[in-house]
Amino acid sequence: MPESSAERTVERTLGHLRAVDAPDEQTDPGMPVTLEDLYRVHRMRLVRLAILLVDEAATAEDVVQEAFAGLHRNWAKLRDEAAAIGYLRTAVVNGSRSVLRRRKTAREYVPPHAVTARSAESLAMLSTEHQAVVNALGVLPPRQREVLVLRYYGGxxxxxxxxxxGISKGTVKSTASRALEALQRAMAEAQHQ
Known part of the structure; x- marks a missing residue:
């Protein structure tokens, strides 16, 4: 599968998930946005973003809850709704990184186990091709996974x-390129097993 094909496959899979997770409700543009409005409209999409980064639903929900708690603490300092959403997205990425660092540290002391906790309904909703992409994302290094998820799922x-x-635009480009190559290799290896 050429690199452009891998990119199209990732874009199709994560774009499909992004469309499925698009907020159903929007806030009234004339009314001030409340924390409750942001929670109701954006929570599930942020949870799915975290799931793609940490690969565990309960942990992802904790990460998002912490992001909203941090937003609540900093509510008075925000400029507008866009700043709040950016704050939440950054908090979810940083929280996911912390989770992955803690996991790595824990694995150094405890033998690793091969449990991947995806919900049955989340996998049932995906086609075989989409499942292969999501599984391949799980084997990428954290930063590569972050960049692909933020690009193709986060849009x-x-x-x-x-x-x-918290990286430069040049690092985003090079990381995305390396991530697509690694994803292509992981998917090819999975097909041959």
Whole structure:
């Protein structure tokens, strides 16, 4: 599968998930946005973003809950709704990184186990091709997974990814390129097993 094919496959899979997770309700543009509005409209999408990063639903929900708690603590400092959503997205990425660091530390002291906790309904909703992409994402290094998930699931630009992940735009480009190559290899290996 050529690299452009891997990119199209990732874009199709994560774009499909993004469309499924699009907020059903929007807030009234004339009314001030409340924390409750943001929670109701954006919570599930942020949970799915975290699931793609940490590969565990309960942990992802904890990460998102912490992001909203942090937003609540900093509510008075925010400029507008867009700043609040950016804050939440960055908090979810940073919280996911912390989870992965803690997991790595724990694995150094405890033998690793091969449990991947995806919900049955989340996998049932995906086609075989989409499942292969999500499984391959799980074997990528955290930063590569972050960049691909933020780009293709989050629908973010390179600048937005750089801001959310705390890296430069050039690093976003090179990481995305390496991630697509690694994803292509992982999918090819999975097909041959």
């Amino acid at each position: 973010l630009s390179e600048a937005e990814i750089a801001e959310a992940a």
